[in-house]
Amino acid sequence: MIQINLLLASAVLSFVACSAQQNAVVATAADAPRGTAVVTAHQVSKAEAVVARPGMLQAASVAEGASQPDDGYRLVWSDEFNNNGKPDSAKWGYEYGFVRNNELQWYQPDNANCGNGMLVIEAQKTKQPNPGYKEGSRDWRKSRPDIDYTSSCILTRGKGEWLYGRFELKARIDISEGIWPAWWTLGVSKPWPANGEIDIMEYYKGRLLANIACLGANRNAHWFSNTYKVDSLGGKAWAEQFHIWRMDWTKEYVALYVDDQLLNKVEMSELANKDNSGFNPFQQPHYMLINMAIGGMNGGDPSHTSFPRKYEVDYVRVYQKATE
Helix, strand or coil, rough: HHHHHHHHHHHHHHHHHHHHHHHEEEEEEECCCCCCEEEECCCCCCCCCCCCCCCCCCCCCCCCCCCCCCEEEEEEEEEECCCCCCCCCCEEEEECCCCCCCCCEEEEEHHEEECEEEEEEEEEEEEEEECCCCCCCHHHHCCCEEEEEEEHHHHHHCCEEEECEEEEEEEEEECCCCEEEEEEEEEECCCCCCCCCCEEEEEEEEEEEEEEEEEECCCCCCEEEEEEEEHHCCHHHHHHEEEEEEEEEECCCEEEECCEEEEEEHHHHHHCCCCCCCCCCCCEEEEEEEEEEEHHHCCCCCCCCCCEEEEEEEEEEEECCCCC
C-alpha cells in the first residue's frame, strides 16, 4: 500500500509540474505584444556613407559565465564589457563625425566607455566648431558651422563578421524625446541597401522597431518592419529595466525578439534583392553596430531633453551551430 501511495503521489507531482510548464508557455504567448506589420520601401538611409569591406571571421572569444543555449548553439564570440576604459579595440572600431540621416550628433570615441561591467554610450550636449564646415556647402555634414551634440557608434567591421547564428544583447535604452538608440547589422559586400540591414533593436519617437531591409525594385530600401509602441510594453517603467534583444538568423529565416517575444520574422526566400540579380544579402556575413543617435530624419526633436543621456549595454553574444 505504501508503494502504491508513493507511485500515486509521484504521478500527481509529475502532472502538476507538466501543467505548470504548459501554463507558463501559454502565459508567455498571451503576453506577446501586437504590432502593426508593414512592408515598405522608403528613404531612411541608415547605412548611408558606410562602405562595408570584407573581413576575416572573428575567432571565438568565449565569455566566463555566459550560458550555452540547449538547442545546438555554442558561444563563438562575446563582449561582457568587464574591462574599465575604452571598448576592446580587438573587437570594436568607431564611426567618426556626422555620418547619416541628417542626425545631429558628432560621433567620436570619447562617448563610449566601459565600467562596472557595462558599456555606456553617453550622448552629450556641447557647442564646438565643426572641423569640416564649409560655408555654402550643399552637403549637410559640411554646412553645419557647429557641433551641438556628441555620441558614439561602435562597430565590429573587419574585426567580427558572422554568417547565421543567434545574436543577443542585454541593454537598457533611453526613450527620451529625440534619442535614437540602435543595435543593428550590415552585410560586408555591396553598398547599402544592397548589402542588407537588420535592425535587431531600434527605438525612436515612442516606438520600438524590428526591421529588415534589402534592395528594392526602385533601388531604394525594401523594408520588412514591425513597430511596437513602448507604452504597450510598459512605457517608462519598461524602459527603466534591462531587456534582452535576440536575433535568430538561419538559412531559412531571420527572426527578431525582445525578452523572448517575437517581434518580426521574415523567410529567407523573401529577402533577395529586388533587382533580378539573385543576390541575397542575408546569405553573406554581417557585422554589428551599436550606437545612440540624436534627432535627424527619424529621431525627433531633442531640444526639450536634458543631457547627458545613456545607453547601457551589459553584454553582446554570438552563438552558432556546428553546421553554420
